[in-house]
Amino acid sequence: MPYYTFSIGWPHKDLSPNGRPGNRFAKARHVKAMLTEAFYEAKAHGVEQTDAAHIHFTFHPKAKGPPPDSDNALASVKAAVDGIAKALGLDDRYIGLSHHVSAERRGCVVVNVSTGEAAKIPLKGAVS
Numbered sequence: 001m002p003y004y005t006f007s008i009g010w011p012h013k014d015l016s017p018n019g020r021p022g023n024r025f026a027k028a029r030h031v032k033a034m035l036t037e038a039f040y041e042a043k044a045h046g047v048e049q050t051d052a053a054h055i056h057f058t059f060h061p062k063a064k065g066p067p068p069d070s071d072n073a074l075a076s077v078k079a080a081v082d083g084i085a086k087a088l089g090l091d092d093r094y095i096g097l098s099h100h101v102s103a104e105r106r107g108c109v110v111v112n113v114s115t116g117e118a119a120k121i122p123l124k125g126a127v128s
Contacts, residue, residue: 004113006045008037010062011076011109018072031079038083042113049089050115054096055081060106067101074099077109084113 012030014021021027057077061067068076074097085092 002048002050002115004042004045004047004115005110006041007108007110008034008041008077008080009109010107011073011080015076015079016068016072017075018069019076034077034079035083035086038080038111039087041111042084042087047084047087047113048115051090052094053084053088053090053113053115054098055084056112056114057097057099058110058112059099059101060104060108060110061101062107063105067103070099070101073101080109080111084111088113088115 011034013019014027014030015034019027021030057074057080059068059073081092081095081097085095088095
């Protein structure tokens with residue numbers, strides 16, 4: 001079971017669903033920067049193409065300010081998910097996601113990617 005760990009920078013405030021970017025071009029620059037950073041970090045750590053993957057994000061907030069809302073934190077790294085999916089050769093709809101916000105303040109996001117059989121989670125039961 002291949003397992004990769006690397007870190008990416010803290011998402012820019014414009015990437016938060018609650019963010020108010022000055023204009024759409026500013027947000028687009030930040031999206032592209034995060035996608036590119038995640039893609040190259042994944043490639044630098046040996047991520048290979050696969051048919052299944054699971055990504056776990058650990059958010060380490062910046063030293064100052066309130067900790068992020070858990071849902072907004074995950075939404076703010078959507079571009080990173082796209083970059084990692086590109087490195088894996090997968091459509092991001094086939095990637096499982098999980099996350100948590102750490103109490104440790106380092107101003108980064110630690111990314112754990114598991115691929116192969118360990119990432120395939122069987123679906124059981126039904127939701128009604």
